[in-house]
Amino acid sequence: MVHVRFPARILCDDSFIKWILCHPKKAMIMSRLMRIKSSSKEQKGEHNVILDFDFKTVKALTKEHYLKASVKKVSLYEIPTDIYELIKNKDKFTRRIIYSIVALCSEPPHVVYIFTAPSNKEKYIEVPYHKEMDTSIIIKEGEDAIDVVWKFNSQFVYKRETSLRTC
Amino acid sequence: MTELSPVIEIELAEDVKGLIKYNDDVKIEEALKEKIENFDNDDLLKVTKKIGSFEILDVKKVTEELLAEEL
Numbered sequence: 001m002v003h004v005r006f007p008a009r010i011l012c013d014d015s016f017i018k019w020i021l022c023h024p025k026k027a028m029i030m031s032r033l034m035r036i037k038s039s040s041k042e043q044k045g046e047h048n049v050i051l052d053f054d055f056k057t058v059k060a061l062t063k064e065h066y067l068k069a070s071v072k073k074v075s076l077y078e079i080p081t082d083i084y085e086l087i088k089n090k091d092k093f094t095r096r097i098i099y100s101i102v103a104l105c106s107e108p109p110h111v112v113y114i115f116t117a118p119s120n121k122e123k124y125i126e127v128p129y130h131k132e133m134d135t136s137i138i139i140k141e142g143e144d145a146i147d148v149v150w151k152f153n154s155q156f157v158y159k160r161e162t163s164l165r166t167c
Numbered sequence: 168m169t170e171l172s173p174v175i176e177i178e179l180a181e182d183v184k185g186l187i188k189y190n191d192d193v194k195i196e197e198a199l200k201e202k203i204e205n206f207d208n209d210d211l212l213k214v215t216k217k218i219g220s221f222e223i224l225d226v227k228k229v230t231e232e233l234l235a236e237e238l
């Protein structure tokens with residue numbers, strides 16, 4: 001069984017999922033996301049996540065078992081109550097960034113890519129907290145996010161090939 | 168009485184093999200068990216189970232071709 005230390009966790013927003021479900025390479029992208037999620041050494045089964053309010057808006061768009069295999073549904077309730085109370089009525093971009101900072105950056109690999117649809121990056125960059133954390137929270141939109149998926153998948157393929165050679 | 172739809176989950180072959188090996192409650196036909204044993208541990212499998220039980224009804228390897236048909 002191949003386990004890979006990926007350099008960053010992945011948080012997908014609903015616009016990203018909607019965008020890839022219309023992408024000509026959607027089967028390949030979903031397959032790679034499933035692979036990353038299942039082979040993560042540090043966060044097996046939880047490497048790629050989606051917040052519950054985003055999951056709700058996309059779950060009817062495709063077969064739920066494939067969606068759950070690509071991204072794990074997580075909740076803002078996982079963060080400390082005092083922080084939750086501060087952000088619960090904020091916009092979705094702020095909530096995603098705060099969740100990434102509090103729940104994801106605190107665990108290895110301590111860096112998070114937020115995947116979003118093309119042209120959405122600016123909305124995240126406008127969030128005040130993002131400026132404080134711009135080396136730990138990296139926004140990737142559209143094809144830039146897909147490039148990350150391909151890179152992570154290459155890591156898996158390389159690891160698998162080298163492990164087969166040593167057998 | 169209408170039968171409930173089966174449950175479908177995507178799981179690593181390694182985990183499915185472990186479930187069959189260590190859980191005596193799992194019900195599975197011998198031919199299907201052998202099919203699972205022949206998958207690589209890293210393969211992702213589409214596992215169809217009877218709802219509310221440990222009975223495995225069907226297993227397919229998740230491939231891009233399968234995803235292209237089903238997404």
